[in-house]
Amino acid sequence: MLLKVEGMDCAHCVRAVTEAIKAEDPQAEVVVDLNAGTVSATTILPRPRVATLVEEEGYTVAQG
Template sequence: MITLKVPEMSCGHCAKTITGALQAIDPGAAVEIDLGTQTVKVASAADEARLRAAIAEAGYENEKLPA
């Protein structure tokens, strides 16, 4: 599982958009969103670069947090 910081994520719409972008890459991805800390945890068969690119293409900057 990777944890990403998404500083511009602030509402349910953001969370839904990001979850949709990640699951478009890997429909079986487990996505946990925490709006309070603006973090996204993802367990996926797709590689990290692809997941981060999907979030960026959805319009959200992101960075990986230490495990």
């Protein structure tokens, strides 16, 4: 799944989002692209849960 995320701009952001997703699905593959403002996740978690995890880290997930 691919999420458009606002507010990510540094290595801390990458780590925070990646760790939040992997905390619930350790097998998840997470790729954060700061330039594009996206999070790509291959995970067993449903999209709404991944979006919530990203938002709980302080970022805004675009709807759609």
